[in-house]
Amino acid sequence: MLHHMISSGPRPVAPFSHAVEVDGWVFVTGQMPxxxxxPDAPLPEGIVAQTRRVVENLRIVLGGxxxxxxxxxxxxxxLTEFERDYQALNELWPSFFTPGRLPSRTTVGxxxxxVGALVEIDLVARRPN
Structure with missing residues (x-):
């Protein structure tokens, strides 16, 4: 089992590893915007900007x-504002992935x-053989 902390990654908001890897499976801790x-700057305004920042942080962790x-x-x-933000999230989400290659997903209110975020996203990834 490997515990990864990415030096260029987001500052943790709690005690955790950025990612933990077991047998090629990578579990990425939920990232904040x-x-x-x-890290002490104000959060981006709105669900779209916060989601983009969260995904960029996830990319940093994965890239590391x-x-x-x-x-x-x-x-x-x-999502903290599920009713308000779910549609905007759904419209933005596919832009992060190759068309037709979306990961499975669960979204919870x-x-x-x-940190008062509107969105947090965690991931499971698989290292290629």
Whole structure:
């Protein structure tokens, strides 16, 4: 089992590894819409901007271990304003992936997220053989 912390990755908001890898499976901790270069900066405004930042942070973590979004098999998305933001998220989500190659996904409405975020996303990826 490998525990990965990516030096250029987002500052953790709690005690965790950015990713844990077991037998080629990579479990990426939920990322927040914080800026790794300026972690104390205000969060981006709105669900679209926050989702873009979260996905960029996920790319940084995956890239730090030699993977990309094309290796993602499952995504879990947490929204604090589910009714308001679900449609905008669904319109944006496919733009991050090759057409016809979306990972499986679960989206859940939650009461709150760390750092006051509107969205958090965690991933499961598979390292190619």
């Amino acid at each position: 914080t800026d790794p270069a300026n 271990i030699g993977l990309g979004l094309e290796h993602v098999t499952m995504a879990r998305i947490y 939650v009461t709150a997220l760390a």
